[in-house]
Each structure stands twice: as C-alpha cells, then as structure tokens.
Amino acid sequence: MVRVFIRERASWIIMFGLSMGLLLFISYLDPSIAPSSAFYIVFLQSLLFLFFLFYRYLKETAYYKSLQEWDESSDPAGMKAAERPFEKMFQQKLQEQTLYAKKTVRQNLHSLEQEKDELLSWVHEMKTPLTAMHLILDRLEDTHAQSQLKYEWLRVHMLLDQQLYSKRLKFIENDLYVEVTDLKSAVFTEIKDLQAWCLQRDLGFNVHLKDEKVLTDAKWLGFILRQILTNAVKYSRSSDIEITSSVKAGSTVLKIKDYGRGIDPKDLPRIFEKGFTSAASHGENSATGMGLYLAKKAADALLINLSIQSYPGKGTTVTLLFPAENEFTRISGM
Template sequence: MSFWRFLKYERPYIFLYGAAFLLTVTVFAADPQIPWRWKTFFYALALVLLCLAVFLLHRYMKNVQTLRRIADEDTEPLSLEAEVCREAMEQLQIQHIRAMNEVQMQQKEHYDFIVTWFHEVKTPIAVLRLMQQTEIDHNSLEEELSRIEHYVDQALYYSRLDTFNQDYEIVNCNLELLIKEAVKAHSKTFIFKKIKIRLDVQSTMVQSDSKWLSFIINQLITNSLKYTRDQGEISFATRVTQHEKLLIVRDNGIGIDRKDLPRVFNRGFTGTNGRAYTKSTGMGLYLAQELSKKLGHYISCESEAGSFTEFTIHFPKNHDPYLKILQ
C-alpha cells in the first residue's frame, strides 16, 4: 500500500485535526483580551502539523506491518481434511474457469455463425429481387429458393443441437428408402447439372432417428452437388461388415486438399474449396458430424484432390443409440 493511498483512508483524521485547529484559532481571535501574534499562530500550526504527521506515519507503519505479517503467514493446511478441502476448492475453481471459457467460446461461435448465415442468405434473396425486374427463369428461381431453404434448415438444426435429447425418436430406419428420398429432394439439381446417379444400396436397417438421419444424408448430398462439376457422378452404396453397417456417398468432383482433410468437420471451416469455388458457411459437415455422434454414429472422409471425395456414415452394430443420447 502506497502512502498516498493510505492518506485517502485517513481523511477523517486529517479533517478532524484541521477542524480542531481552526476552531481553536477562531476562539483566540474572537477574544479581544488575548493579543494576536502571527508568530505564535505559525508556531502552533507547525506543532499541529508535526503531531498529525507523526500520528499518520505511526498508523501507516502499523498497517504495513500487519499486511506483511498476513502475507508471510503459513497457509499450509493444519489437517488432512483441510488439505482435501483446499484441493477440492482448487479443482472447482479450475472447472469453473474452463466452463466459463467454453461458454464464451460457444457464444462467439454462435455469433459468428449467425453473422455468416445472414450474409449467405442475403445472396439468393438479392438474386430473387433482380429476377423480379427481368424475365423469370424458373430453374434459377427454384435453385435460389432451394438455397434459402437449405440455409434455413441449417440454422434450425443448429439451434436444436444443444437440446437434441428433447426431440428424437429412435426407430428402425431403412437406408435405401432414406437415400432415395434424399436424392429425389435434390432431383432438380441433379438434372440441372446433368450429374449421374449410381445406386448400389440394399434394404439395410439401422437404429436411428429418421428425421435427423435424413438431414445428415441431405448435408452430404448437398456438399457433393456443390463440388461436383456438370456431368459428373455421385454414387451411393450400403455395406455390412462384422462390426458395423456403412452408408457411402462418393463423388468424382474436385476433391479435398490433403491438408484440409483433418479439419473438414470443424465448425466454420470452409477450406480451400469453400474459398475458391463457392461461398460456404462451413457448418453443413460440422452439423452432420455432431448429429451423427449424438445418434451414436460417426462420419469419416476420404478424398484425393481433383479425383474424388467419399463420405461414409458408420453405424456400429454393438452400440445402443439410446445410451449415447442419455449420456
């Protein structure tokens, strides 16, 4: 503690000394029988100031010694119980700091997604406004409306990610039917880009939530359509192994750089393709992977730049999705 800071706390004493001195001077000055001498006045003032300085210095040194004694005290626990309590409090403090950091990170990521989403959804809206002023191309109109629906679905499922366990129903899902429904939903884009469809799917049953799984499959198809050139090919296949069932979505598009592969499922990651070929929020694959994990599945990715990209949804046979969601 600095001396000047100490004086701020001692202002009542200083004011009391000053008031007492002024009162004494006033009494002597008001009495005509007492001769007034300036020399005596300044002498009394100096004595009062000296006494006040000694008093304040004594209190300051006493406070400093007290603070030093507290700082030097041994804080080691006096018993085993005290040691356990101290360690528990330290762990709680660390957990609290980590939780606060995680909340702040989630808030930042949520804000970044909302800002990016608004920018992305403005593009098709602007195109639609331009189309109002010109001759309407129904194919372009349908494409822009599909883009808006896609962005809205992304925002909707992203908002439900933290409350997933309140809105799910595990049932037996037929992968063949889900794939065909998803392809049908994107049929106009397939036709517009003249992309071939190759189906090698069987009537494979898996335990999952049909709504969430459909969204995951749609995200994979959307990603393949986005990065597959005109007259390309997208294939769908189901496989069954000893330990798991697989749903494979493969395209012969532009592929993914090797350095980007480890991060394709990261939140907000767009990579080289997202920056060079088309605008992207970097949320589609992230949502697909996160929802897959919540359902007890997971997605893997293999790719070669300029050749192909292959996404595989893994459905482990020995995994109970109910237990995963309850966790």
C-alpha cells in the first residue's frame, strides 16, 4: 500500500522537490540569501512535508484498505464510510452499480427459471402424443414402414429425453433417489427401447451380465446407459455390441464395447466437453455433442467413474466403475 500511495502522490513529491531545488538555486544566484539559511528552510520544509505525507497516508489508505478486503460477495453498504468528497462520490456510484447488478441478476435468474419451467412443461406435453404415436405404430401392418417410423420416433424421443435431463442436471442432487438397483434389468430396459433402431442397422447385443446389484439412482443410471448405448448403435457396424460386467475389489464394473469406427486419439481428451463433436461426425446432423457430456456429469454425481478407450477402426469401450456400497455411503453421507 505504501508503494501505491507514493505512486499516486508522485506529482506532489516531484513538485515539492522542484520547489526546494528552485529555492536552493535562487540562494546560489542571489548573494543576499545565505546558503545556510536556504538549507535550513529546505530541511524544515522537508520535515513538514514528510509529516504531511504520513498524515495523508494514514487518512487516505484506511478507506482503500477496506476496498482491498471487499470482494464481489460483500455488500457495499458494509464498507468503511467515505470521508472525502471523491471517496463519497465513488462509494455512492459503487453502491448504485451493485444494486443495479443485483436487480439485473435477479431478473435474469427469474427469466431463466421461467424458460426452464416452460421448456420442461413442453417436453412433458410432447411425451403424451409420442406415447400415442408409439401405440399406433405397433398396430401398423406394413413391417417395413413400421420399422422406419419407429426409428424416427425413437430419434425424437431421445432428443426430448436428452433435453429433459439436461435441464434437470443442474439440480441433480435434489432429484437423486439412491437405492439398490438391478444392473441387468437396467441394461435390458435400455436395450429394449433401442430394438427398432438395431433391427434397422442389423445390430445385436452380446450380453454377459451377472446378477449384480449396485447402489445408485435407477432413473439417472438409465439415462447414462441410454447415452452410451445410443452412441454405440449410432457408430457401430454390423458387429454385435458386447456388454459385460465383473466385480473388482468390491466394485462392479460394466463395460460396453462396440466395433465401430472408433474415436480419433486427438479427440479422445475432449469427448466429455459440452457440445464437442469430432471432425469425423461434423457431417452428421444427429451429432449434438451433448450425450457424453451429460452422461459424464450424471455419472460424477452418482460417484460412477466413467471412462472411454478407443482406437480408430477398432471400436470403443466405455467402462462404468460403480462405487462400492461402503464407499458410496461414506462419501455421500447416507
């Protein structure tokens, strides 16, 4: 603070130094002024000036030190009261700007909350006609048309589902209901929903699951599996998708392996970034770059370690490492 004060008052110090220098120069030119008297005056003036600077330092820096301790979460009304006119003007403007910023933030948050509620309401309303459409599709006699329409229906359903969960993700801690969940049942439920798409792409699932029970939220686990299986089907070739489970050190491990085109090594570190799509999928309108991002966020909230290994042309393996029951209980405080 001393250095800042000296830099702030540098013009004063320079002006005082020039004045004292001028006095000594005049005493040198004018024989009637004794040099000793001039030096004595300069000495006294310097002492007086130093005391004046010290007084101004104590007086002025007290207010600015309070500004240093103030942060964006503090209320300007709680700041040290300004004493000088410029300080009062600054503090008044700061308080006005803070009040305006807080008002704007409240309005924006209210608008965002309204938009979120409206969007969630719209998504829920869309679910009803989609369910009716699915029932109508089941009654179609033309199996080829039925398969194609179910595929398109599934795409719409997945996009709406993704939008719904992306809005819920911000409040996932309030939405979680952790219970003992049958892993095999959760996996087969998601596979069943993808059946029409798999038939169209001539894909199958090679499933080897034990009767594993995991402590998690069944709804959010289903969402995570949906994003992973959707990607596996989307980028797979005609080979079956392998799903296996095992137990390591008391933790359940689920692996989902496809034999598709794989992921470019340079893209692998960014696959969990929001909105990221690899260069290979830029030409695909269906790629949103949100599936793995949302899956990773949800997995982190459930203490599931989600990792991916992939090699171009050889496929991709997604691994979900579930926490042991005692570990989940210790971390989540259940």
